[in-house]
Amino acid sequence: MPPGFNFPDGICVDPDGHIFVADGGNHRIVRLDGSDNEFMTYAGGEADGFEDGSAEDALFNGPTGVTITPSGDLLVADQENHCIRKVSSADGKVSTVAGCREEGFRDGPAAEAMFNCPTGVACDKHGNIFVVDGGNHRIRKVGADGTVSTLAGSGKKGYQDGAGAQARFNYPGGIATDKKGNVYVADYGNHRIRMISADGNVKTLAGSGKQGNADGAALAAEFSFPQGLAVDPLSGDVLVADYGNECIRMLSPETGIVSTVAGTGEPGFDDGDKATFNQPRGVACDGKGNVYLADRGNHAVRIISREGAGRVTSTLAGFGQAVNTMPGNHEEDCADECCLPAPMMRKLKSKRAVAEEAISDDEPAPPAGDGAQAKRKAASNFGALLHADDTWG
DSSP states (O other): OOOSSSSSSEEETTTOOOEEEEEETTEEEEEEETTTTTTEEEOOOBSSSOOBBBBBTTTSSEEEEEEETTTTTEEEEEGGGGGGEEEEEOOOOEEEEEOSSSSSOOEETTTOOBBBBBEEEEOTSOOOEEEGGGGTEEEEOOOOSSSEEEOOOOOOSOBBBTTTOBBSSSSEEEEEEEESOOEEEEEETTTTTEEOOOTSSSEEOOOOSSBBBBOEEEGGOOSEEEEEEOOOOOOOEEEEOHHHHHEEEEEEETTTTEEEEEOOSSBOOBBBOOBSSEEEEEEEEEEEEEEEEGGGGGTEEEEEEEETTTEEEEEOOOOOOOOOOSTTTGGGGGGTOOOOHHHHHHHHHHHHHHHHHHHHHHEEEEEEOOHHHHHHHHHHHHHHHHHHTOOOO
16 A cells, blocks of 8 residues: 555644654654655654654654754654654654643643643744643643743633633644744634734634634634644745635735635645645645645645645645554544544544434435535534533543
8 A cells, every 4th residue: 555644633844845744543753755755654653652762663642733843853742642742853762842641731840741632832943842732721831941831721611812821712723833932823612813922912813703714804704623823934924724614724914814825615635726625634834835734634745836826736645545554543433524633522522423413303414415515514513512511621
């Protein structure tokens, strides 16, 4: 079977153009090298679990977010191990940067800190690491001195701007930083893009809070379960993997306008100037105008490049089917149109079943060929349930 992915999640690009992908379903990190995108397992992949050491011996459990540090090391949000890992660029060894591997919440020394399903990771030029602590509805910071603190989020699921400790998030997903020290957060359950300024204040940059698909003025724009984020180092624009809308969106902080970069809004696997995607999860920029994405539902890595005044999408790796590298691994069964990170989905499974039952009880079967409409209806009902019960998580 040719090289491929099993529900890829996070993606990042280093200054040399190497592409790193968190191949979540195969519990490994993949690297694509060179102009021919040579496919190689960079770390992990032998089994799910936890093990530091050489890249070949290291084990991960559902890795999601990835980012490159200023020194060239790779950071990984190891979701189901509840910790942040590092793959050294010098010798390839894997170590644990923060987290004691127990699910929970605790600030303090990195080795004693506790996270709950970290889904995203980013860093700044000073070596500070920022973590989306999704299950705790918080954004955490690992300082250069190895101390973990809470940057923003009260721990109570909801929506509120303001000072860091008073702000509320709803299962935040992706994260990115800019040159000014601002931290951007994809607030998945609130369908918004938030920003944490250098002084710790949280404000909403884009999204009305209504689930939908609408470009235009930032605070009137609509998203559907936004996930991955990236800041274009050339323009400062914020790229958004708009998971529920099957497209890549862009927010210009300078103009305050949200636009669609690629994607028709319908699920699919088409390249070209009218590209379609299937659950885009991670997004990255290379500083040359190219946008990369982990197309989760298509088990592929795609690139959106400029061609004249427009943009054209092509597929770098993956072919639309899950490639399962480990016998007995059933992650490929999690093909969910409204998929939260796996541990959260387990908590929400009974609620989603209720939503599906409600759809089947109250709505007639969609006509043949209208699967996308049914999918949007399912996502809408499930989204309503996501907001309805503050006891989850």
